[in-house]
Amino acid sequence: MLVHFVAGIGRAVIAFVVTTGRLARFAGNGLYHCAAPPIYPLLIGRQMLSIGYFSLPVVGLTAVFTGMVLALQVYVGSSRFNAESAVATIVVIGITRELGPVLAGLMVAGRVGAAMAAEIGTMRVTEQIDALVTLSTNPFKYLVAPRLIAGTLMLPALVFVADIIGVLGGFLIGTGRLDFNGGTYLKNTFDFLETIDVVSGLVKAAVFGFIVSLMGCYNGFHSAGGAAGVGRATTNSVVSASVLILAADYIITELFFAK
């Protein structure tokens, strides 16, 4: 009984180490092909459109509601010690540093990462990836590199827009529901906002974009077992990207703000 238990733990540890090694190798291979020619600008552009432009509605809606909720909650908390004037500052810092990049990353993981895993997974199980190889085309260059480049470049752009929309959401609640003066709210927003608040959020977004694309490509690339395998790959890509985004968020926050 005990032997089976220990053996089970051993198997899980070995599987974890093997998967981590395989993922690291996949990421290294992907990064190499991002830099080595030939580069496919058309495919990168198509992926940028898919990740950036077509994700705008979902990320924008998430940002505006998050800004609105944040303003309300901060108002409730800050009014307990007569610090209502801090609402605008806390909203903008909360959105730019943390909620903008994390929520955009999670939403894009659900929308784009899942689609990548499903598309590449279907290509894998229908031998389309093998067909690429027989047509002298490296699948890493053709499928993985454009998605990694587009994800890394487009998520910061999305987050920048989400920051503005999130602050706008806070502004709408602040002026329409909490009776703040519009000019004062905006002054408080920008007076205490520092460049590092925005830059750190954009750096996080670039890392999250890379993670989303990497996990979508990795899980799709290694899917097997027909439709069920593609389904598993899609689920795994969203779950693993979400967990890695939250872990990376902590690490980057430590790097930027540790004294």
Place this chain on the structure above:
Amino acid sequence: MNAPAPSPKISLRDVHRAFGAKVVLAGVDLDLAAGESLVIIGGSGTGKSVLLKCILGLLRPECGSIKIDGAEMVGIRAAERERVVRKIGMLFQGAALFDSLTVWENVAFGLVQAHGMSRRAARAVAATTLAKVGLGADVMELRPAALSGGMKKRVALARAIATRPEIIFFDEPTTGLDPIMGDVINDLVVSCVRDLGAAALSITHDMASARKIADRVAMLHGGKIIWSGPVAAIDHSDNPYVDQFIHGYAQGPIQMEVLAP
């Protein structure tokens, strides 16, 4: 003095491949001469597709040697493999057309990506190649999802021959097609291979297809080539495995794994 025999287009020596404890290839030796059409027959699960994938570099054999035009493919660098693979065309069992591309983009893919041809010129070649397999200009802008199974196979055949390869692989070219469409594909395979003067390596368990497209037949069983000879000799092979397979008898030395009576 006799002239030296021309080196084979493909040469396999002692190729082994296993998946876990299951040994699929257990020392395959095989040669494919220039201009020859070789068909490998064998039951489902005997490793025909694995053998093809090993030659293409999609799977790595555990040991053995695979040479294409004299170049060793086992352990070759990726860039060098890409260069060698340019000589090869491949028709996949399920067609494996790219869903996101139109029919003409599928056919022109190798010309644009591997041979650096402009899209305009590649489109013209795609139209000519599609005409060779009996498809008109009306299908050029369609997506693969809009095609029937037979049309997909024709488009896949057009894609395989568009780059005028020196070697063509056919993986179960007639599987899943009705007998008439299967015969149409067989005729196309024969005419395309003859036009190109290419060497062809096909795998199938459809004996009608094998008899039509093969110059030579080899049978894969138990991970090894157990018989090889001209297609005309297959009915007189004196090999009980070959006899059972070509006649499709349930009784014989080949035992299917049937768990329930």
